[in-house]
Amino acid sequence: MLTxxxxxxxxxWLDLTSPDAPASVAFYSTVFGWTFEPAGPESGGYGFFQQDGRTVAALGPGGEAARPGWTVYFCTADADRTTELVEAAGGKVRLAPFTVFTDGRAAGYTDPTGAAFAVWEPRDTPGLDAVDEPGTFCWAECFSVDAEAAKAFYRAVFSWQExxxxxxxxxYTVLTPAGGGTEDAHGGIVQLGPEHTAAGTTSHxxxxxxxxxxxxxxxxxxxxxxxxxxxxxxxxxxxxxxxxTDPHGAAFAVITSSVEGG
Structure with missing residues (x-):
């Protein structure tokens, strides 16, 4: 479960890149009951999906070359050090570490199997305001064309327990932050089957x-x-x-957790 x-x-953190921000706001607001709060004139169109006044996700407009999609961010104490670890483990840097006002620092990467992800180094903004309850982000799952390679990469970068x-x-490989217990599990890694890769599904x-x-x-x-x-x-x-997949092609999942599942 997430906390x-x-x-x-x-x-x-979790944000959506969309080629049509107003349409995406309308879609997710209807499906999940979210509202949208623009971040301000200096944000380049970035803004926050909210539930009961709490930020539960975010959205940013994508340019013509941007691929619509959700990006999962993982917490880091040092984005620069994480970037070094990503490169040493064979990943690629999509966005070098950059500062977001006084909120924190972010960086974006692609793992060696092709899955994109990002990190958030908290300063004034620790992360999302609410998770793991109805209408919020509750689990992160990596579908990989090479699950063993993905596990080795993320183990080197984040020291995740598996x-x-x-x-x-x-x-299915359940992931837990270093030093956490089973109740702290936050996601998983699973091997994409040949039927998925044949259909063009890539790591994500x-x-x-x-x-x-x-x-x-x-x-x-x-x-x-x-x-x-x-x-x-x-x-x-x-x-x-x-x-x-939403109307623009961004993939996401919905779940009604069982009592046993959290």
Whole structure:
């Protein structure tokens, strides 16, 4: 489960790159009940999705060359040091560390298997205001064309602890920040199957949003132009979940967690 304690290596921010910010605001506000608060004239169009006045995600307009998508950020105490570790482990730097007013510092990377992610070094803004409750970010999942290579990379960068768990026909690796317990697990890594790679699916991080009713969320999103990647299904001990792409092609997942799953 995610928490707002934001230990180093845990997810602490989530934002969307969109080619049509107003349309994306309308879509996610309808599906999740979010409101949108622009960050201000100096932000270049960046702004915050909010629930009950708390920031639960963010959105930034993308240029013509930008690929629509959600980016998962992980907490770091030193973005410059993390950049060094990423490069040493074979990753690529998409955005070198930069300062965001007095809020913190950010950097963006691509892991050796092709999955994009970012880090946030907190200063005045530790991270999201709410996680792991209905309408908020609750889990991060890396689908990789080479799960073993991905695990080695993230282990070198974040010192994540790993636990391999059989999940149906696949082996799922549960991720926990260094020094954390099983209750601090924040995400997972799973190998993409040949049917996915044959269809053109590449390595990527997928954010999960907790919802009260997965089927209702999927139906509503579909009415608004979303595409269902995987239909709602029950996973024992985890909950009921589904994967979608929004009208612009950004992938995300929704889940109604079971009591056992948190």
């Amino acid at each position: 707002t304690a934001f230990a180093p290596g845990s997810p602490n 636990q391999d768990v059989p999940l149906g026909d696949v082996m 991080w997928l954010p999960y949003i907790e919802v009260p009713n997965v089927d209702a969320a999927v139906a509503l999103a579909g009415q608004l132009g979303a595409t269902v990647r995987t239909a709602p299904a029950d996973v024992h001990g985890v909950g009921r979940l589904a994967q979608l």
